[in-house]
């Protein structure tokens with residue numbers, strides 16, 4: 280693209296906010312009462328993880344694998360891609376993430392469930408925001424409740440809940456499980472920013488938070504555990 | 510609706526006799542302002558319809574119906590040119606659906622674009638675009654934002670020579686790449702140039718508009734309202750009482766009057782989701798166009814707000 284520096288973020292916005300929010304309204308109406316079931320499944324997976332219940336890994340893999348694939352197909356490819364051609368290229372990433380979530384759950388030792396630390400508490404908060412606060416955001420933004428974004432039905436809460444649970448669990452697979460959700464947050468956050476929507480900051484904040492918490496957990500020793508001053 | 514010469518003359522005479530009568534009352538639902546395409550001498554209504562963002566509504570049936578209603582009002586008021594691009598998501602399909610529903614494929618002046626970096630993909634993209642519109646051939650095909658312009662212009666010129674296209678063109682916006690645009694205008698036989706121009710974006714006045722007039726290139730004006738930012742900003746301000754002298758009853762009409770009063774401008778293509786706005790836009794500059802002094806007054810006034 281020539282003279283790229285002359286472009287603003289909103290030059291890349293292909294659709295009006297009204298058209299965008301109506302996608303969620305149509306999705307919810309077409310799938311009702313599935314949004315209730317996906318929210319319940321998300322909360323159940325979260326409880327399994329929190330209580331480190333037997334089968335937590337399998338439950339998490341099943342729920343998150345299925346919702347990533349479902350949202351990728353039913354929302355991204357079937358709806359969102361009709362107004363944003365870039366999304367047609369992002370849909371397959373949701374299928375890859377679904378396979379990765381399923382694979383991590385099935386492979387012994389890929390994920391470990393430990394007692395909640397500070398990073399885990401932040402992850403839990405993020406997951407709860409995605410599951411319970413996201414659906415009521417329209418009320419704060421002055422949009423109709425019918426266009427609520429629900430976990431397992433719409434991409435943003437699904438992705439943020441995923442980042443939340445990935446911050447709770449441990450294991451070597453995190454490095455492959457986190458990139459797609461983080462990239463989606465940046466893509467969707469910038470889209471919402473171009474639409475002047477305040478909730479853009481939730482999307483853009485999630486990767487920043489993850490990066491910060493990653494530094495706290497895996498970063499240099501002085502960040503993890505400050506040496507007592509003498 | 511057919512626009513006869515007599516009707517145009519009557520309209521013009523009426524406009525001259527009663528310049529202070531609101532333009533909408535004189536011309537709404539009547540003949541819109543006409544311009545001539547230099548390459549052919551063909552007359553064309555000076556207000557067209559853009560589709561960027563406004564017509565990208567996907568499979569949303571209600572919004573599709575709203576777009577069709579905008580198109581119906583556009584044709585009813587005498588509009589003809591509709592501009593779209595493969596870049597505009599579902600807009601092309603929405604235009605095609607509207608044309609089929611209204612059965613107005615005969616009325617439309619189809620202004621489309623080719624938008625791909627690949628020279629080889631150009632022809633296939635044009636075929637796909639034509640399918641979406643449901644027309645046999647396009648009136649105008651433009652190289653969108655000069656992307657891969659050399660190869661695509663060859664394609665378009667070959668199509669025109671073979672009778673599969675009526676006019677060729679190039680587009681740019683927001684003042685980008687005017688140097689290259691000027692080079693192309695001087696060296697290639699294009700029929701149309703599309704660029705941004707309005708009372709606060711006047712860069713085109715310096716070189717490109719005079720050059721277009723000199724070389725007989727028709728000019729389409731995009732972003733007349735800065736994608737709505739200008740009309741939204743002005744909505745908070747009172748319309749000056751001298752706007753009537755420019756044939757305007759609203760800010761949108763005052764802006765369009767300014768644009769159309771440049772002699773090199775052929776068609777302005779505001780986009781809208783609203784039937785009342787499309788009517789208001791078509792009624793713009795009905796007969797009374799601002800003179801040079803009034804043009805400067807409009808630009809100074811809007812620029813200062």
Ligand SMILES: NC(=O)c1ccc[n+]([C@@H]2O[C@H](COP(=O)([O-])OP(=O)(O)OC[C@H]3O[C@@H](n4cnc5c(N)ncnc54)[C@H](OP(=O)(O)O)[C@@H]3O)[C@@H](O)[C@H]2O)c1
Pocket residue numbers: 558559560561562563592593653654680681682703730731732733734735736737738740741761762778779780781782783785786787789790
């Ligand atoms: N490089 C290129 O080739 C290029 C670049 C840019 C644009 N274009 C073409 O040019 C067309 C026009 O540009 P644009 O769509 O960017 O911007 P625009 O026409 O300057 O502005 C469109 C906005 O103006 C508002 N509007 C229309 N009529 C109005 C009225 N009478 N009163 C108040 N507000 C009014 C519309 O809102 P409402 O829906 O509320 O009426 C819409 O949001 C595009 O649609 C596209 O076809 C081409």
